[in-house]
Amino acid sequence: MSKTSESLVEAGSLEALKARGKQIFKHGSKQILLMFREDKVWACNNRCPHEGYPLAEGTLTGSCTLTCNWHNWKFDLTNGETLVGGDTLRQYPVTLKGDQIWLDITDPAPETRIPKVMDDLFVAIYDYDYTRIARELARLDKLGADPLAAVRQALAWTHDHYEYGMSHANAAAADWLTLRRTLNGDPAKNLICLIEPVAHMAWDTLRQPQFPYTEEVQEYDPGALTEAIENENEDAAIALCRGALRDGLTFRDLEPVLAAAALAHYNDFGHSAIYVTKVGELIEHLGEEATAPALFALIRELVYATREDLIPEFRGYAQALADWDGQGGKPVTYQDLIGLSVNKVMARVLESSARPQELYDALLAASAWNYLHFDLKYQRHTDLSVASNVDWLDFTHAITFANAVRTLCEKEQALWPQAVLQMACFVGRNTGFVDKTLDVSGWESDLASLDHWFEHLFDHAQFEHIVSCHLLKMATAIKAEIAHAPEAPFVPLVIAAHNRFLATGVKRRHVARTATQALEFVARED
Numbered sequence: 001m002s003k004t005s006e007s008l009v010e011a012g013s014l015e016a017l018k019a020r021g022k023q024i025f026k027h028g029s030k031q032i033l034l035m036f037r038e039d040k041v042w043a044c045n046n047r048c049p050h051e052g053y054p055l056a057e058g059t060l061t062g063s064c065t066l067t068c069n070w071h072n073w074k075f076d077l078t079n080g081e082t083l084v085g086g087d088t089l090r091q092y093p094v095t096l097k098g099d100q101i102w103l104d105i106t107d108p109a110p111e112t113r114i115p116k117v118m119d120d121l122f123v124a125i126y127d128y129d130y131t132r133i134a135r136e137l138a139r140l141d142k143l144g145a146d147p148l149a150a151v152r153q154a155l156a157w158t159h160d161h162y163e164y165g166m167s168h169a170n171a172a173a174a175d176w177l178t179l180r181r182t183l184n185g186d187p188a189k190n191l192i193c194l195i196e197p198v199a200h201m202a203w204d205t206l207r208q209p210q211f212p213y214t215e216e217v218q219e220y221d222p223g224a225l226t227e228a229i230e231n232e233n234e235d236a237a238i239a240l241c242r243g244a245l246r247d248g249l250t251f252r253d254l255e256p257v258l259a260a261a262a263l264a265h266y267n268d269f270g271h272s273a274i275y276v277t278k279v280g281e282l283i284e285h286l287g288e289e290a291t292a293p294a295l296f297a298l299i300r301e302l303v304y305a306t307r308e309d310l311i312p313e314f315r316g317y318a319q320a321l322a323d324w325d326g327q328g329g330k331p332v333t334y335q336d337l338i339g340l341s342v343n344k345v346m347a348r349v350l351e352s353s354a355r356p357q358e359l360y361d362a363l364l365a366a367s368a369w370n371y372l373h374f375d376l377k378y379q380r381h382t383d384l385s386v387a388s389n390v391d392w393l394d395f396t397h398a399i400t401f402a403n404a405v406r407t408l409c410e411k412e413q414a415l416w417p418q419a420v421l422q423m424a425c426f427v428g429r430n431t432g433f434v435d436k437t438l439d440v441s442g443w444e445s446d447l448a449s450l451d452h453w454f455e456h457l458f459d460h461a462q463f464e465h466i467v468s469c470h471l472l473k474m475a476t477a478i479k480a481e482i483a484h485a486p487e488a489p490f491v492p493l494v495i496a497a498h499n500r501f502l503a504t505g506v507k508r509r510h511v512a513r514t515a516t517q518a519l520e521f522v523a524r525e526d
Contacts, residue, residue: 008095008102015099017041024056027105032092034101035077037064041094042077043103049073049087049135086132088120110143117143118153125154125202133202134195141187147194151177152286154198159293160212161205165301169204170294171278172469173197175476177285179454189458196472200465213238213296220244222257229261234303241295251283251291259408261302263418266314266425268305270401273419274473275301277404313342314425320346324417328353334365334489339436342428349424356416360406363423364481365490367398370427372443372497375435376504382512386521389513390433392506396474398426399494403477406484443496443503450479453498467506474498 011025011034022035024046033046033055046055048068059067064077066089073085080091093104107113117139124132137150151173159166180193218224218239228236244254255276262272279298283290309317320343332352337345345366352359378390405419453475462468478494485491 007104007106009105011043011101011103013099014041014096014101017101022056022060025103027103030105032103032105035060035064035066037077040064041096041101043092043094043101044075044077045090049089050085055089086120086124086127086129087135088116110145114140114143114145117145118150121150121153121198122157125157125198128199128202128206130195130199133199134191137194137198138191141191147190148177148286150194151197152290154201155282155286155290155293158201158205159297160210161208162297162300163208163211164304165299166275166279166294166297167204168466168469168473169197169200170282170297171275172200172465172472174278174281174285175469175472178281178476179457179472182454192458196465196468200469203465213300215242217242217246220247220249225254225257226261226264229299229302230264232303234300237299237303238296241299245292245295250288251280251295254295255280256412258298258302259412259415263405263408263415263422265305265307266309266317266422267302267307269308270397270404270422270426272302272305273408273422274397274400274404277407308425313429316343316346317421317425320350320421320424321417323350324353324421326353326417329355331355332358332362334362334369337362337366337424337427338369339431340428341431342425345424345428345431346421349420353417356409356420359420360402360416360423361485361488361490363420363427364399364402365488365493366427367395367402367423367430368490368493368497370430370434371395371399372440372493372500373434373436373438374430374497374501375433375438378433379507382510382516386517388433389510390430392501392504393470394433395430395497396470396501398423398430399481400473400477401426403481406481440496440500443500444492445495445499447482447495449495449499450475450482453478453502456502464508467508470506471502474501 009027011032012023017023017034017036022033025032025034031046033044035042037060042064044055044066048055048070050068050071050073053068053070055066055068058069061067065083066075066077067073071085074083075081075089076083077091080088082088095102095104117136121133121136124136140150141147155170176193176197180190183189183193214235216235216239218236220240220243225237225240228240241254258276259273262276267273275298279294282294308314328351330351332348332355336348340348349359374392374395378388379392381388402423405423409415409419457472457475460468460471462471478498482491
């Protein structure tokens with residue numbers, strides 16, 4: 001049994017250590033490696049901070065450089081630096097009393113260790129070191145830190161590295177944190193719900209320089225913010241938002257303007273509306289401290305968003321919106337919308353313009369029907385045009401967009417015309433990539449599927465965050481829509497469709513297609 005003296009613990013004989021060169025000292029759960037080199041005793045954690053392999057099996061060279069022979073991580077014991085690798089190796093102060101070695105194994109107070117771990121987390125994010133991100137988050141948890149502090153910091157560190165505004169990373173963070181609230185104390189699952197959003201932010205900003213936001217502050221005016229976004233004037237929009245925050249306004253105060261801006265066009269294939277919804281949820285999870293970084297990244301996305309209604313396929317949207325009179329009383333079902341082109345779906349929507357909720361249900365069900373009947377030949381093709389580069393994610397967006405616009409329009413009823421007409425764009429566009437004759441009878445399921453979908457997320461096996469976040473956001477959106485309308489006609493359709501999607505998977509690396517299309521494109525260049 002080890003002797004103790006104040007904060008020190010007796011760890012053995014100096015003469016014995018000299019004879020052996022190194023030895024392991026155990027105290028409680030600690031396993032400490034003692035080494036003698038250049039007339040000095042060194043003490044450090046015997047477990048390599050990388051994957052826990054024993055450093056006692058490592059090599060000590062030069063002026064006390066310790067190498068873990070499993071993965072060549074190197075630690076300079078003279079100054080505590082990690083020379084090769086990532087995580088910090090803990091060292092223990094040594095005191096000699098005659099021939100006896102005494103170690104100070106007192107654990108530093110959490111309030112002194114947490115800032116160091118946060119610094120290490122920053123390095124892991126900068127390097128996109130996924131496993132180190134996980135370890136640093138686990139260390140924060142062990143120290144009793146606020147589990148959401150790391151997500152706030154990740155958002156703050158990355159928000160100005162998005163050149164064209166927020167990505168799915170911030171949006172998915174809201175859904176991961178929503179999922180985390182449903183858990184019953186499972187440590188691994190709780191950690192996953194933090195690792196995934198932090199790592200996704202790291203990936204989407206990897207090697208991206210800083211793109212600073214203007215520091216200018218302008219008096220907030222809703223009309224001016226709308227105009228700035230419409231005119232793609234980021235500096236003016238950010239300055240107005242700074243003015244709003246200075247005066248104590250919250251994201252919810254700005255949300256009506258942002259929702260209208262997101263739906264002013266068929267923005268970014270529906271992403272803008274989704275992002276407005278998810279930023280609001282993310283701020284609710286993380287607190288007002290997250291408002292500025294989340295809001296500024298969203299504003300940049302709204303400013304730079306593509307405006308799909310300006311391309312030929314959706315050019316009829318502006319006229320359809322102008323023709324909306326709210327008087328069309330014709331009943332509508334999803335079967336009325338199947339197989340129609342973009343313009344024909346919008347024309348049919350106008351006939352029922354007095355029935356926005358009924359239109360919403362029909363359009364969501366039609367989107368779910370399209371999703372269920374996606375013709376996989378378009379995902380597999382290698383010799384069609386770029387316009388035919390369609391995969392599952394084109395169909396999932398119709399569902400998540402629907403969930404977002406319902407959430408927004410329940411607050412801002414005046415936005416229903418834009419919402420349902422843009423849902424019509426999804427339905428009409430995707431109908432060209434379905435197989436109406438497909439036998440889908442094997443995909444029916446019940447609400448128990450939802451539990452399976454969410455359980456699958458905790459071991460999703462997807463390398464690309466863009467895929468795993470779509471699995472998450474689809475499960476989240478479908479669950480919300482079913483809870484909102486459990487008897488709606490879309491329910492069995494969307495459950496079956498998502499089961500088929502999960503069973504089939506997304507093809508992400510189109511090698512033959514990419515090469516073929518590149519050759520054809522370059523051959524036509526002047």
